[in-house]
Amino acid sequence: MDHALPHSGHQEIGLLDGLATTRAIRRYTDAEVTDEQLNQVLFAASRAPSGSNRQLFRFIVLRDDDASKPARELLAQGARKIWGAKKTADKYDRTSSTESGALSPKARMAATMEHYVDNFAAAPVIILPCLIRHRDPTPTEGASVYPAVQNLLLAARAIGLGGALTSMHLPVEAELRELLGIPDEVLLAATMTLGQPQGSHGPVRRQPLSHFVFESTWGAQPAWVEDPPGTTFTQAGPPTTN
């Protein structure tokens, strides 16, 4: 296509396949994310819709350099606090391996999160998506920034990268805003990490589609809802099996 983004020699994944196989990637290799890759994901992000097409989303990119070090270290503190609280609240700290010696889903997730948080300050790229507010906050203002965030994650998938969408800035937000000079009227919408995946993407699992879809009125399940053949499911929220 004339209007395609520049490719990088990848066999490009199809759009539907990409949507069904983009999942949170929290372990990265040491490979640098290149200027070209950053341009690709940021370009895709900025193609997203926003209210009245105002395009008030912005992206602060923290590369792995000295200039970004203080912000990265603050965010790593935030990550430790959030994971620490979650570990206790969701009882991750009581996970153990199964009798066979294999890790349970919950123990695997705990190990992934420990690794993620321990290495947060060294993530290949950290991106802080923001929204410049043009009016007082509203409950639906996220419609003008999170579509762009999702485009960014999907574009990363397309070019062989992977990312995770987090709120690790929340415990350190005031200091981070001051450090980075983020104006008061700007919503700091998320903290994203990005890099070359260790391991691979794969089918995203969710609850059965019938959990999500109502017809004509709240709570009314339509007869036509059906997951694609072969879909496997997972529960909502943190794993419960220890």
Add this chain to the structure above:
Amino acid sequence: MDHALPHSGHQEIGLLDGLATTRAIRRYTDAEVTDEQLNQVLFAASRAPSGSNRQLFRFIVLRDDDASKPARELLAQGARKIWGAKKTADKYDRTSSTESGALSPKARMAATMEHYVDNFAAAPVIILPCLIRHRDPTPTEGASVYPAVQNLLLAARAIGLGGALTSMHLPVEAELRELLGIPDEVLLAATMTLGQPQGSHGPVRRQPLSHFVFESTWGAQPAWVEDPPGTTFTQAGPPTTN
């Protein structure tokens, strides 16, 4: 791929191309959106990330049937109110054709919006994405529903449909919630229309990428930011040329 969604005989568009060419589609043919198509877009929507993978997004589907008529008519009222106010505020009502007789971008947008609003109640499908709140509202809660909304729009693009993301429910939200039995703790996140496009998708235009990207600190433009060759641009917000 094993894990692909079922296809429909389309030559599937690539992921990056899809991200760069999914734009708001506001004119639809009379073609019905089939059960299979609805399942495809809703499945893709539900693969999106959400906070702690809680999967609290829900989708109320209003098909073009008697059961949905009262809700559709309410939403059409909302659409007329929103467009009426916008037309005045953004001076769409003073647009005129250019000397050559061709419509200006602003006049074209006004004509599209008039048509959209006049036909709102008859959109092939209207979808109301919602978020069940598990805690008090937060400014970042949209991270758990708008990625799913964007996935839905992208999946529509993939299977030859098109959609638009709006907030047409806002002026009639209280009545609509009562009519549809939407619980108080649920965020009604958007109003989406969906159908077979009249006309076609194409490259999405935005401001130059340098408007959106900062490095290391708010407002600092990195040297490496570059739009793909051949990119054409547009301003932010409603067109200004009459």
